[in-house]
Amino acid sequence: MDKILDIDNVDLKIISLLNDDAKTPYTEIAKKVFVSSGTVHVRMRKLEDMGIVKSATLNIDFSKLGYDISAFLGIYLEKSSLYDTVIENLKQISEVINAYYTTGNYSIFAKIICKDTNHLRTVLDNIQKVEGIDRTETLIVLEESINRPIQFFDKTGKI
Amino acid sequence: MDKILDIDNVDLKIISLLNDDAKTPYTEIAKKVFVSSGTVHVRMRKLEDMGIVKSATLNIDFSKLGYDISAFLGIYLEKSSLYDTVIENLKQISEVINAYYTTGNYSIFAKIICKDTNHLRTVLDNIQKVEGIDRTETLIVLEESINRPIQFFDKTGKI
DNA sequence: ATTTTATTTAGATTTAATCTAATTTATTTT
DNA sequence: AAAATAAATTAGATTAAATCTAAATAAAAT
Numbered sequence: 001m002d003k004i005l006d007i008d009n010v011d012l013k014i015i016s017l018l019n020d021d022a023k024t025p026y027t028e029i030a031k032k033v034f035v036s037s038g039t040v041h042v043r044m045r046k047l048e049d050m051g052i053v054k055s056a057t058l059n060i061d062f063s064k065l066g067y068d069i070s071a072f073l074g075i076y077l078e079k080s081s082l083y084d085t086v087i088e089n090l091k092q093i094s095e096v097i098n099a100y101y102t103t104g105n106y107s108i109f110a111k112i113i114c115k116d117t118n119h120l121r122t123v124l125d126n127i128q129k130v131e132g133i134d135r136t137e138t139l140i141v142l143e144e145s146i147n148r149p150i151q152f153f154d155k156t157g158k159i
Numbered sequence: 160m161d162k163i164l165d166i167d168n169v170d171l172k173i174i175s176l177l178n179d180d181a182k183t184p185y186t187e188i189a190k191k192v193f194v195s196s197g198t199v200h201v202r203m204r205k206l207e208d209m210g211i212v213k214s215a216t217l218n219i220d221f222s223k224l225g226y227d228i229s230a231f232l233g234i235y236l237e238k239s240s241l242y243d244t245v246i247e248n249l250k251q252i253s254e255v256i257n258a259y260y261t262t263g264n265y266s267i268f269a270k271i272i273c274k275d276t277n278h279l280r281t282v283l284d285n286i287q288k289v290e291g292i293d294r295t296e297t298l299i300v301l302e303e304s305i306n307r308p309i310q311f312f313d314k315t316g317k318i
Numbered sequence: 319a320t321t322t323t324a325t326t327t328a329g330a331t332t333t334a335a336t337c338t339a340a341t342t343t344a345t346t347t348t
Numbered sequence: 349a350a351a352a353t354a355a356a357t358t359a360g361a362t363t364a365a366a367t368c369t370a371a372a373t374a375a376a377a378t
Binding site for chain 2: 007012015018019020021022023050051052053054055056057058059060061062064065067071072087090091094095096097098099100101102103104106108109110113137138139140141142143144145146147148149150151153
Binding site: 194195196197198201 | 325326327328
């Protein structure tokens with residue numbers, strides 16, 4: 001039984017609306033989806049139980065909090081078998097907020113957030129020190145031009 | 160007047176707790192921060208007014224919704240002056256959920272989410288068709304090993 | 319020291335979340 | 349196709365939280 005079959009347009013519409021603003025009351029979601037608020041509750045509990053909706057988080061403007069630099073890091077390992085241990089070490093560095101195993105030249109692809117260039121320098125130093133990391137390439141984010149949630153479609157168009 | 164000076168550890172602690180679970184009732188946040196729930200409200204309104212907290216969104220397991228492939232794209236432009244118009248065109252492609260202006264070799268660095276390899280193929284085709292794009296490099300995400308919110312620190316340690 | 323200003327709080331009111339039982343809708347069986 | 353069963357949805361009641369207001373406290377300025 002395919003999980004995706006258990007998901008209908010009501011579910012997707014609810015996810016879509018809450019993705020725009022996770023604090024929207026279920027009563028309001030209910031009106032927009034043309035069901036009762038009870039149904040919204042039931043559907044959301046189902047989505048949470050299925051692990052589809054994992055949590056709700058804030059969308060924060062980090063630069064306004066003094067975290068002015070975010071950057072992507074392409075990390076080259078000495079041996080790709082070191083992946084797991086390097087990831088464990090990167091978890092110890094709190095500025096690393098994402099890390100991925102990707103196809104392409106990099107062994108690990110990561111995202112970091114820092115306060116300023118000095119902070120960035122320190123973080124890069126700490127990352128270079130991690131056993132098994134050969135070298136890194138840094139892509140500093142100068143502008144975020146698109147940042148939006150996924151949009152769902154069915155045969156009839158946007159949900 | 161520096162905005163960051165208006166933010167104290169109470170604010171950061173509130174942001175930190177709500178970042179873990181944006182649906183946590185303010186009454187519960189209040190207990191953990193040792194202030195009244197009214198104060199949590201006031202602080203959150205301040206943070207929203209200052210544009211620091213922009214919104215709350217869901218953390219969704221896209222693979223369970225049938226979106227099995229996410230990928231980063233390094234995009235090379237014919238001329239870097241085409242940045243703005245290319246971004247406008249990328250906004251029309253709903254699978255593009257992030258796009259950045261970054262240092263490094265790429266003119267644009269983007270993230271896309273697709274259902275399967277067929278869908279990825281279509282999306283890549285559509286992106287290649289965008290006027291001004293020279294070529295792209297695709298980094299397909301095979302595993303997300305770290306995904307967490309930023310952690311705040313002051314002189315005394317983690318907030 | 320006194321006034322002014324800002325922040326926090328307790329308590330009241332409004333609003334929403336959650337639960338339950340009943341109804342409706344859909345599915346299966348005969 | 350009709351009856352029986354199962355599943356989903358709803359209205360309404362209860363519980364809990366958000367929001368507002370006015371008073372109290374604390375901080376800053378004169």
